[in-house]
Structures are given as structure tokens and as C-alpha cells.
Amino acid sequence: MLELKEVQAFYGTIQALKGVTLEVNAGEIVCLIGANGAGKSTTLMAISSVVPVGGGTIAYDGRDITRLATDRVVALGITQVPEGRMIFPDLTVLENLRMGAYLRRDRAALKADEAHALDLFPILKERRKQLGGTLSGGEQQMLAIARALMARPRLLLLDEPSLGLAPIVVEHIFEVITRINTEGTTLLLVEQNAQMALQVAHRGYVLETGRVVISGTAADLLADPRVQEAYLGMD
Ligand code: ATP
Secondary structure (H helix, E strand, O other): OEEEEEEEEEEOOEEEEEEEEEEEOOOOEEEEEEOOOOOHHHHHHHHOOOOOOOEEEEEEOOEEOOOOOHHHHHHOOEEEEOOOOOOOOOOEHHHHHHHOOOOOOOHHHHHHHHHHHHHHOHHHHHOOOOEHHHOOHHHHHHHHHHHHHOOOOOEEEEEOOOOOOOHHHHHHHHHHHHHHHHOOOEEEEEEOOHHHHHHHOOEEEEEEOOEEEEEEEHHHHHHOHHHHHHHOOOO
């Protein structure tokens, strides 16, 4: 479904990605793990064309999307939930949700999707008239995911959904991630919480300083001593 070959990205003279090669197959949850600054967020932003690709190629359904504008990438069915959530603080929960569907014209289906998004996160339904900026961190993360689903993505790019959240909220977010996947959405998930990510993912890649250094099934990665030592807090 998605194929990155030797993707490079630069911030000025800093090379954040030094040749990232990975693939995501339809139906999968794939996770990217790695330390701070390894290039995980940059990889997602390169796919979304939020940062330009300086070398290599990105293909989606066999089509080259390396230099497509972000709105075109979204229109093809790839939606990103950015780190930091980026919800609109002065809009209500419902208004935030509707912003996620701005490219869509199918009004009737929109209503059904809105209802479905609120079913996934019942707390958002209770708070649908509350301003986004007054939600807790966990609720904002839920809203960011729900809003992304309003674009009906086939591939959802999720950046650090567990960042800064209480363990019980993290559990809930990961349950919903699994459910979204079971309902037919493919996911590429960036996580510092490697333990949680590898529990829900089918496969994973470990990034170090802009390169993939280890890849495999989630079970392989969980059993890999290098992963255990560096990312799972075992030795
Ligand atoms: P984190 O989990 O801390 O977000 P990450 O693996 O997602 O880490 P990236 O955010 O992709 O890492 O960053 C990769 C590298 O690019 C880092 O060295 C970072 O300092 C650098 N970088 C990221 N954004 C910028 C920017 N806007 N300007 C300059 N350098 C940047």
C-alpha cells in the first residue's frame, strides 16, 4: 500500500532522514520506534509532504506521491494525526470534528461518520459542545484521532498518541487503535512507548539517526535483545 525507498529529508543543512526504506501493507498496523530525534515524526511528515523529500521515493498504491502537495495526499486517503494534536482550541468538539471532513462533499455519510467517531470515544459525545482548548490531554488526543477519521482515511498516520497521557488513557487509546484497524483502516504508528506499540502492531521498524536499523514482526522485535535493551527497558 505504502512504500518508502531510501527517503531522505533535510531541515536546512541538518539531514533528519538518511535513507528510510519501509513498507506498509493494506490492513496492517506498523509501528516506528526509536529514540528522540531518530526521525520518526519526520518520516510521517515526509509521507504527508509536510516536509519535502530530499531524495528517494514514496509510492502509494503503486503511484509516486513523493512530491504531491499535502491536500492531494489527504485526498488520496492518507491522513496524519500530528504530534501535539493541533486541535482548534476555540472550536467545540463537534466543530473540530467537522474540520476533519472539509475535503468531503458527501453530507449524508458525514453524519453517520460523525456518529461513529463519537461512538468510538463516548467521552467526546458527552463533551461535544465543549471548547477543544478546555479538554484534558487525553480527550484532545481522542479528538485528534476522531477528527482524522472524519476524512475517511485508508491509511492513518499517528504520531505519538500516548505522549504525556496517564496509563489508563493510553490503554483506551490503544484499544481504539486496534478497533479502527479491525474496521478496515491501515495504520502507521510512531511511538516512544515501544511496549504498547508492539502489542498492537503487526510489524515494526526501529529508527536510529535517520535510518532503519532493525525491522520485523512485532513478536520478533519484542524478542530481540537489542530492542529489549534499548527500547523496552530490559537488560
Ligand atoms: P521525537 O520523538 O523527539 O519527536 P523523532 O524521532 O520524531 O523524535 P524527528 O522529530 O523526526 O525525530 O527529528 C529528527 C531530527 O531532525 C532531529 O535531529 C531533530 O532535531 C531534527 N529536526 C526536527 N524538526 C526540525 C526543524 N523544524 N528544524 C531543524 N531540525 C529539526
